Amino acid sequence: MKRVDIYTDGACSGNPGAGGWAAILIYNGVEKEISGYNRETTNNRMELFAVIQGLKQLNQQCDVTVYSDSAYVCNAFLEGWIDDWIAADWKLKGGKGQVKNADLWKMLLLECGRHKVKFVKVKGHADNVHNNRCDKLATGEIAKASKNIDTI
Numbered sequence: 001m002k003r004v005d006i007y008t009d010g011a012c013s014g015n016p017g018a019g020g021w022a023a024i025l026i027y028n029g030v031e032k033e034i035s036g037y038n039r040e041t042t043n044n045r046m047e048l049f050a051v052i053q054g055l056k057q058l059n060q061q062c063d064v065t066v067y068s069d070s071a072y073v074c075n076a077f078l079e080g081w082i083d084d085w086i087a088a089d090w091k092l093k094g095g096k097g098q099v100k101n102a103d104l105w106k107m108l109l110l111e112c113g114r115h116k117v118k119f120v121k122v123k124g125h126a127d128n129v130h131n132n133r134c135d136k137l138a139t140g141e142i143a144k145a146s147k148n149i150d151t152i
Contacts, residue, residue, distance in 0.1 A: 006065070010049065035141050052104065052111055063116045074120070
């Protein structure tokens with residue numbers, strides 16, 4: 001099974017507001033960068049979307065390590081929140097409403113089901129070169145879209 005590292009980040013200007021996402025896939029020392037924009041979203045949605053889009057790039061089953069600075073994304077898997085949400089039919093503990101972003105969590109689970117995925121929480125805006133690059137790509141998508149909107 002091929003081993004792939006995926007670094008991801010999401011960004012938002014306002015929350016909700018304009019959002020960007022990015023992923024860097026690394027296989028055998030070769031890097032592929034992807035990124036995109038959403039006009040009205042939240043930071044958490046962009047963090048999730050980045051992971052989904054990264055995993056969607058893989059055309060065969062892989063052993064994947066996802067590196068993210070999002071506690072929201074990583075802890076859902078590392079702390080077992082996702083299992084609790086599934087068991088409770090996407091409701092929060094104590095009947096406190098529905099899990100936010102359930103649509104994206106379900107998409108992420110589908111993508112994770114195609115691979116062997118491990119999540120690693122990295123410190124954001126620190127010394128991780130790939131995480132910093134993802135941040136620049138995601139925020140760059142927002143800036144690029146904002147510039148295009150301003151010229152219309």
